[in-house]
Amino acid sequence: MPRPRRTQISIEDTPWYHTVSRCVRKAWLTGVDPNTGQSYEHRRDWVESQLLKLADIFAIDIAAYVVMSNHLHLVLRIDIELANSWTDREVVEQWHQLFKGTELTQRFAKGELVEELNLSQLRHSIADYRSRLSDISWFMRCLNEPIARMANKEDKCTGRFWEGRFKSQALLDEAAVLTCMAYVDLNPIRAKMAQTPDKSDYTSIQARIKAALIGEQPQSLVPFIGGERFNQPKGINFSLQDYLQLVDEMGRILREDKRGSISVSSSKILKTLNISTGNWIKLTSEFGKIFHGPVGTTQELTNYCEHLQKRRRHFAKCCRYLEDG
Structure with missing residues (x-):
């Protein structure tokens, strides 16, 4: 039986969450339906436009997103301080x-x-x-409902377009956040929808790459602040260039027609996170299969479960991938 959302989201433990929304009735969110040959590619713009609009309204930041053929992934950060400052x-x-x-x-x-x-x-x-305005459930409601109405109108049907509930995972530490972001950013390559991250349309990784080419970062996404962490109010405490290179190299590993490996410069992030190269490849390739609940080290998972009074630490054995550096 699904757990109430309040038992999955705890701001006291972490502001970071991975969410997934999937379509029902074999509906296609974007792309070309192989059964009918009809293209729904224009719906990518619907999703991205609504998503970025909500990022400006809610006290919720977007770290990563990707729009797939029948589902979408988001990595979100709840900015409770911003909500309280308004x-x-x-x-x-x-x-x-x-x-x-x-x-x-x-x-x-x-x-x-x-x-x-x-x-x-x-x-x-x-x-x-x-x-x-700092509630992920309301954020997802305001994202999914307009898309469902437009899609149903276009499909000339009624009823649910999305599954009844979106999936939500607590990301309990930096390692969980970075591996989940890379997993999300690499989705189009794993699905063979794109050859490289910069060719992955309507994704956060493409937006970051385009902005980086002119020495900037997308205003709509959580910034990488690297060595400037003490001069920034919020952000991801790693270098943007190191992250982009790490994702690019991982993308090459995933492709059958490319030889890829993790370089020494990229492995700086892995050393900081204390994740081995082998585990990083495993995590960013199979994150969705490995983790079906909160993600973090054994200690972080223990703290999270105790705070929410969960009797069992479900999926604790999966923590080893984040600890065997």
């Missing part, structure tokens, strides 16, 4: 980009006077919006 008016303005809100919040957003007898109701609505 003023009441900013919270309402963010929420109104997605929903109409109430008559009270509409008046408040326009700067109109709200009667004292209605202040309690207004404060309750604002607190509710602030909580939702």
Whole structure:
């Protein structure tokens, strides 16, 4: 039986999560349906546009994403500090980009006077919006529902387009985050949808590569801050160039027509994470098969399970891939 979402997401333990949404009824999200020959490639733009729009509205950052033929992967970071720093008016303005809100919040957003007898109701609505704007379930709802409506309209049918629940995995440490990101970024190559990361359309890795060519990083994605970690409010504590090279080399290993290996310069990340080259290849090739629950070292998994009062540390044996450096 599926666990309630509240038992899977714990901000106190980690702000990082891997989510997966899959289509039902053999529906095709993008690409060409081999059964009918119909192309749904234009839906990639639907997903990416809505995803990047939500990143500007929610207090949730995107670290990695990929849109596959019948599912999509995201690596997300909940920025609870940002949500708490917003003023009441900013919270309402963010929420109104997605929903109409109430008559009270509409008046408040326009700067109109709200009667004292209605202040309690207004404060309750604002607190509710602030909580939702840092909630992964609401983020995924606002991503998936518009796509489902457009796809059903195009397919001239009704009913569910997505599975009832999206899959959510807690990423408990840096090793879990980096390996999951690389797994997500390499999905098109494993599926033979692309030859190289830079040719993987509508993905975070392509966006990072394009921005890196002009010495920048995508504003819509969590930045790699490397040695500048002490001068940055948030980010991934590794060099962007090291990560891009590591993903590129791993992509070559996955391709049957290429000889690939992990170079000394790229292995700096693996040394920092204390992951062996063999385990890195295993993790980034089979992450989805190895882990079906929270991901992290044995100690991190133990802390997570104890905090959430889980009696058993499910999937603890999989931790060895993140520990045998």
